[in-house]
Amino acid sequence: MILLTFNVVNIESENKKGFQMNAEERLEITESNTKSILRILDIYETKASFFIEISIVENLKNLIKAISAQGHEIAFYNKNSSASQIEAVKKTTEDFLEKQIRGIRQKEFKIGETDLKLMGFHYISNIDHADILFPFKRLKRDSAITEENGMSIVPESISPYSQLPYNDFVFQVLPMKYYQNMVFETLKNDDFVLVYLDSWQFTDLEKYQFKVPFYRRYNTGKKMEDKLEEFLTWINKNEMATSRMKDYIF
Template sequence: MPTYQYSEKQNIDQDQLITTIEKKLVVILQKLELNGFLATFFIEISLVKLLEKQLKNIVYAGHEVAFFNADSDTETIEKTKIFAEQFLQKPIRGLRQKYHQIDYPEIKKMNFSYVSNIEESSINFLWRKLSSKTEIHYKNDLTIIPESQSPYSQLPFNDFVFQVTPMRYYESMITESLKSSEYVMIYTNIWQYMTAEELPYKLPFYKRLNIGTNTEKRLEKLLQYIDESEIAVSRMKDYLF
């Protein structure tokens, strides 16, 4: 779970946080299984060793485990990658991070295959037009996956847009985007499924909108729409390789 510079810690210990994450993972896995969809789970590096059982459940269900880097250095990432690959008996191919947080050559040295970028923003605002290219491209022998952006609304398909955009409008964004692009990368974050009391950090009011059961309902509606629209869904590694 990423931290935020502007957030104040709440009185929640590590055991409480892990228990909450476990419960939310069960809900998400059940909804994906109900619709027969496979997804990629980007696990924050500091949580990998604390969620060993849950990561095994994710892989057992057919999903992909990749890494999310909040603020880990290359040594920590590499050691955690080796640890995870040993107990999962699966390669960790993907790393999600802020744009150029760790240089691509360093990521390649750690034997990652792709980077899922979170674009840097100079203002802390959830709706913005992306400044970098939005197509999948290649650099330093890595597959670079930028955030998708709707040509219809100019909104990126990031977690906050999923959280606050009216579902019918969000569905229209997907439909219009797929008319001009072969794919749309959709992201959501585990903390969005928590209540304000369960969060380890106090968030600004706009980041608390629709969190908890509201986000669960939004995910369920999204998956139903994708199923009814017969849109293909895949894990990152399946689509890329």
């Protein structure tokens, strides 16, 4: 099973000298990028899970409704929000969607399983920091979903052969043929592969003059859209199963 997920986050990079951008304009870029992802998923009839960053949820209600209306899962991405902020946003979102939010994803800043369970979350999908060196370190980690304090803990997937994690950076830089082989070989060994991408990777960095390290500029914008389409074409051609996270876990 392939669990395809997207982190909906604003791009944090500064603009180059002489180019100014406010928070509202950054939010518009995030919304535009996410709509591009939705268009591609619709073409290939693929359902995914979208992890919306807590601090921008209130400003993306219409987009969130559109994501949900297309049959995708809405979950949260906690960048640095407090427990009280998460709880308040969860209640508001569930009210206007009339659906329960089951999942949350965290990276550097993490709320404990007990607190998240009390808020009504059912699973946690924590991810690691990805830079130019981290994805290529040899890692050892159990890929099985575990239960802790009544919560399902979904680990970041790692290829048992190359030991590369299936994070946003690896998808961006690896040749698609190699990435496809990695997924195919992993599914021979594991029950699922959890893939995640960031919405900012679909940004036209030249158009908006963002200062992004050279290794992070590669395959962004339209090239990232093309790469996602190539991946989904391969999935459909090989009749590989995909699922929203909440459906797979429960």
